[in-house]
Amino acid sequence: MFEEIGTTTEGDLIINVGPQHPATHGVLHLVITLNGETIKKLEPHLGYIHRSIEKMCESLTYRQFIYVTSRMDYLSAHINNQACALVVEKGLQIEVPDRAKVIRVLMAELTRIASHELWWGAMAMDIGAFTPFFHAFRERETINDIMEETCGARLTMNYMVPGGVMQELHPNFQKKVKEFIKLFRLKVHEYEELLTGNIIFKNRMKDVGVLSKEDAISYGCTGPVGRGSGVSCDIRKLYPYDAYDKVQFDEVIETAGDSLARYMVRIKELHQSISIIEQLIDNIPEGDYQAKTKAVLKLPKGEFYQRVETARGEFGVYIVSEGGTTPHRIKFRSPGFSNLSALDKMARGSKLGDLVAMMGTLDLVIPDIDR
């Protein structure tokens, strides 16, 4: 079946990387045409973890469909939920209390740190360094504990609901987050000492998988991948939602477009996330954590779109409503799908060993690509 794919001149080797392979971190299937060690062509095959989440959402109410989105990009579960809550609030014109907005931003930034930490460890493991993975997971565990206290879950939190957040913050929340931030500032330096300055690491990353600004735009790359190529695409900055217009932070942009640039964007974003959390953690306004909403939500007839910045890039929710209790049509714009599509462009002409470095810095979460 796979022999037909690609331009197979004499002597080319066709390799199936995946669906079960240590580097794909999930059930992604890449068909690679190799000439020796050099990649001539790369074709991603999807569908191994397709659960038709969009179709499922069409038969769920506006309160229920949010929970399914935690299962897409499970590392940015909070932020996916946030996007869905925001689009419903937009449709019903619900005024969200300030307290809820700030809590949402705090949770989203903690999620971003947790996600970047997992990426850092997994990417290091891809290029052959095993130890960073354990160092990254040590701090990620602390975030999971904080999430567990407030949301009751560690991975699929389902904390954001239309109108605010589901419940009040845990009394320990502020104290624990402050402790974590204090510790984490030191740990980021430790991460950089362990990996960023390493000469082998730099050689593996520099000028590998270069994606020009034009290509990044035409492939629709967003998030750290787009910003690594010099595209200004931080939704938090360009189209602020919730409390992002109240905080000061920089949009991290690198212009090199190679794997090292994408790596540096994420490391610098960790610092930005820390600063956002520090600005908000002592200034959580008093008030309700949830606006009063009707028991049954019915979006008016029309089309609604909301985009947010997840750890991987721009995540969009598009809802077509016929005025019923469930969405008539729903479409998610997931960042991973667009970022993956640029992989072929990046990989052509580079060595097989570079492929894992590129995939590592694309930060692919397969259930996000393949919904």
Add this chain to the structure above:
Amino acid sequence: MWSFSNIAGSIQNWLNQTFSPTWSLVMQMIIAGIAVISLFAVLGLILVLMERKVSAWMQIRLGPNRVGPKGILQTFADTLKLLVKEGLTPAGADKLLFNLAPVLALVVGMLLMAPIAFAKDFQLWNLNIGVLYVSAVSSIMVISILMAGWASNNKYSLMGAMRSGAQIVSYELSAGLSILTIVVLCGSLNIPDIIYSQADGWWIFKGHIPAIISFVIFIIAVTAETNRAPFDLAEAESELTAGFHTEYSGMKFALFFLAEYVNVFIVCAIGATLFLGGWMPFHIGQWQSFNHVMDYIPSSIWFFGKTFFLIFLIMWFRWTFPRLRIDQLLNLEWKYLLPISMINLLLVTVIAILGWHF
């Protein structure tokens, strides 16, 4: 004093008194063979456990801690599991080569045990070209990897084997040249001679800067030769799943695994012999009392201590560095290590001719 050479001597005496000379020789060979095989097994068990404990220590984990006290029986359990597992031979594989490859890897490891001096005057085979023998036999290792990769009928295995072939053949040059610097300094290929030449100071201390350079090059080159990270391209997990032994299972896989660790032991033993004085105790110039205390430590402990220090160093590399890419790997050898070691050899030859070493 208690030492290996005394024990070996008394066994030999007893054999000579009890049996005719021919039978005595046969018995000696059988005992030596059994000793090598059991050393092989013990080393495998110890090194695998050591690797897991070292990695756990570096990764803030506990490592194996359930089977036996502090997990020391973990490798026994793993070996038992591998023994009872089915050894699959994939369809389309070259059965002869596929089954021969792990055995060959093991045999190479056993052959390399012969000229190593484990303690004072304790050696299986005192060969007058010991160092040359080690370099020659260790290059057979690549054949077993190529055989495994080719016979598996698997693309990942084939790529791993090809990488490994390019890598081992290249890095052998640097390893050989850095061994040569010591050979030039002491003027002998015989391993006991090399060790005795370090009686008043190990070569790494008294061989000037060239000896230190060749020691560093030697460690890098043998790390690459044994396919250990950061040069583990032959079995690069995230690229080639398991490289040349992807298709191996059960005991056949275990043999490759064992051969890898024994090879690490052997190259570290050679490194310890050449640069760190083998079983020679650590002496400081005229400090008579200090030197005397050092002499009381048995020579086998000195040898194994130095060897395990080098093994720890190689394990440390593995759990710290990311993996190199194939072209970077070959660049490192051909553009940096090889010219440096050639110039270094030239330098050492000049030093040796002019008699500047002490």
